Amino acid sequence: MLTARIFLKLIIGVAGILTVGVVMMDLLVPPLARATLLEERTRELEQKARMLAQLFPEGLAEPTPTRLHTLARETGVRLTLVARDGRVLADTDADPAHMENHAQRPEIAAALAGRIGSMERYSPTVGIQSLYVAIPVETGALRLAVPLADVEQRVANLRREILRSVTLAFLPVMLIAAVFARYASSRLGAIIDFAGQLADGGFHRRLNWKGTNEFAQLARKLDETAQKLETTFDQLKREHAELEKLEQIRKDFVINVSHELRTPLASIQGYTETLLAGAIHDPEHNVRFLEIIRQNAERLGNLTRDLLTLSRIELKLQRFQFASYYVNRLIEDCVDALRPLAQAKNLTVTFEPAPPATEVFCDAEAVHQALSNLLDNAIKYTQEGGRIRVSASVLAPRDGAPRYVEIAVEDTGPGIPKEDLPRLFERFYRVDKARSRALGGTGLGLAIVKHLVRSQGGSVRVDSELGRGSTFAFTLPMDDLGLDEESSLKEELTYS
Numbered sequence: 001m002l003t004a005r006i007f008l009k010l011i012i013g014v015a016g017i018l019t020v021g022v023v024m025m026d027l028l029v030p031p032l033a034r035a036t037l038l039e040e041r042t043r044e045l046e047q048k049a050r051m052l053a054q055l056f057p058e059g060l061a062e063p064t065p066t067r068l069h070t071l072a073r074e075t076g077v078r079l080t081l082v083a084r085d086g087r088v089l090a091d092t093d094a095d096p097a098h099m100e101n102h103a104q105r106p107e108i109a110a111a112l113a114g115r116i117g118s119m120e121r122y123s124p125t126v127g128i129q130s131l132y133v134a135i136p137v138e139t140g141a142l143r144l145a146v147p148l149a150d151v152e153q154r155v156a157n158l159r160r161e162i163l164r165s166v167t168l169a170f171l172p173v174m175l176i177a178a179v180f181a182r183y184a185s186s187r188l189g190a191i192i193d194f195a196g197q198l199a200d201g202g203f204h205r206r207l208n209w210k211g212t213n214e215f216a217q218l219a220r221k222l223d224e225t226a227q228k229l230e231t232t233f234d235q236l237k238r239e240h241a242e243l244e245k246l247e248q249i250r251k252d253f254v255i256n257v258s259h260e261l262r263t264p265l266a267s268i269q270g271y272t273e274t275l276l277a278g279a280i281h282d283p284e285h286n287v288r289f290l291e292i293i294r295q296n297a298e299r300l301g302n303l304t305r306d307l308l309t310l311s312r313i314e315l316k317l318q319r320f321q322f323a324s325y326y327v328n329r330l331i332e333d334c335v336d337a338l339r340p341l342a343q344a345k346n347l348t349v350t351f352e353p354a355p356p357a358t359e360v361f362c363d364a365e366a367v368h369q370a371l372s373n374l375l376d377n378a379i380k381y382t383q384e385g386g387r388i389r390v391s392a393s394v395l396a397p398r399d400g401a402p403r404y405v406e407i408a409v410e411d412t413g414p415g416i417p418k419e420d421l422p423r424l425f426e427r428f429y430r431v432d433k434a435r436s437r438a439l440g441g442t443g444l445g446l447a448i449v450k451h452l453v454r455s456q457g458g459s460v461r462v463d464s465e466l467g468r469g470s471t472f473a474f475t476l477p478m479d480d481l482g483l484d485e486e487s488s489l490k491e492e493l494t495y496s
């Protein structure tokens with residue numbers, strides 16, 4: 001449709017130009033041809049006039065009409081003899097008696113003045129367009145006249161001939177124009193179509209035209225533009241999605257925090273009111289109620305402590321003191337600190353150390369807290385009589401990459417469903433909320449582990465099988481990675 005319109009416009013344009021050319025030719029050529037013919041005819045007539053004047057050196061004072069008629073017939077012209085005063089003495093086509101004085105006729109006036117005069121004019125005497133040439137003779141002037149009908153005829157013929165041949169030439173020109181117009185219109189159509197799609201956001205399309213002509217060059221520029229738009233658009237889309245995700249995480253976090261705070265607060269308020277309303281004097285319940293209040297206060301304390309820890313790391317307020325430590329020593333200290341808890345649940349804790357004197361480069365306090373959180377979980381979630389195995393091993397280094405030690409805590413607990421594993425390190429994410437709360441958990445322990453480990457330049461992982469147990473592990477660099485102590489946390493989705 002669009003292509004057809006462009007085609008039509010191009011063809012009409014070419015036809016218009018050709019038509020203008022033909023009209024111009026028709027306007028210019030015939031008058032030029034006519035002028036040339038007339039000039040030729042005048043020269044001819046002048047020659048004849050000179051010859052005739054030569055024939056009568058004695059003049060034509062008393063020209064016999066017969067003689068004049070013979071001469072006129074022989075030369076094929078009309079002859080008029082005019083006296084010096086302008087009177088017509090003789091004429092081969094008219095009766096001089098009926099002819100007016102010719103002194104004012106421009107050609108006669110010129111001849112009477114001694115020059116050859118010529119003029120093209122309508123003859124009132126014979127009633128046709130004629131060419132006049134007058135030459136001075138003894139008696140006055142001899143005038144020769146020829147009708148110009150044949151000149152007009154020849155001009156008309158020429159005009160017809162020109163129009164015919166130009167019209168014939170029109171056809172191949174139009175044919176060539178049509179071929180070009182078809183090519184140009186299809187190309188232009190495709191480009192307009194492409195630009196339209198680009199404007200509507202179809203950035204993935206390309207024209208991919210080969211060649212060096214202007215269409216191909218334009219197509220390449222458009223392809224480049226589309227490429228740039230696509231890249232920019234994709235980037236914006238990604239950034240937008242990321243921002244939306246962040247915003248969602250932030251909202252969820254606020255809701256979670258409010259919810260976590262409200263439950264213990266409501267409980268404290270409820271039991272306090274009950275006690276104040278008289279239950280304080282009820283020896284059967286008062287201690288139990290106070291114990292519930294204490295537990296909830298402790299929960300609030302744990303929650304605010306964990307929240308504070310997280311935001312200190314995130315806001316980079318936490319200052320780490322990096323140094324080299326024997327990894328086995330760090331782990332043993334931590335395991336020893338939590339051993340009483342494990343013993344209380346009748347759990348066996350074993351430790352498989354790394355090769356002696358293996359060093360890690362980290363902040364000892366941060367590692368202690370991370371490992372404590374993992375051990376605490378293992379102890380909390382593993383049934384009585386279970387086993388916990390802590391190990392440290394040097395990971396096989398990849399070419400050129402820094403060397404790491406991995407610390408793992410493996411338990412024989414209930415395990416974690418596969419679908420929960422990817423989100424386990426998110427804030428407040430718990431597999432079993434009620435169980436976690438009952439055990440005094442905040443749901444922030446693993447998020448803290450992840451952030452602490454990352455700020456040491458390490459990474460976390462979890463592996464678990466339902467009914468078999470879980471393995472939580474993190475790595476620590478063995479050498480100084482040159483982490484900035486204050487801003488060791490890389491830019492990331494900080495709420496996750």
Ligand SMILES: Nc1ncnc2c1ncn2[C@@H]1O[C@H](COP(=O)(O)OP(=O)(O)O)[C@@H](O)[C@H]1O
Nearest residue numbers: 377378381430431432436441442443444445446
């Ligand atoms: N060793 C483990 N065995 C089974 N589940 C675990 C273990 N460690 C963590 N989890 C699960 O991961 C959740 C998140 O752990 P965490 O962030 O430490 O929060 P909390 O312990 O306060 O609930 C826990 O609620 C629990 O469901």
Ligand SMILES: [Mg+2]
Nearest residue numbers: 377441445446
């Ligand atoms: Mg925990």
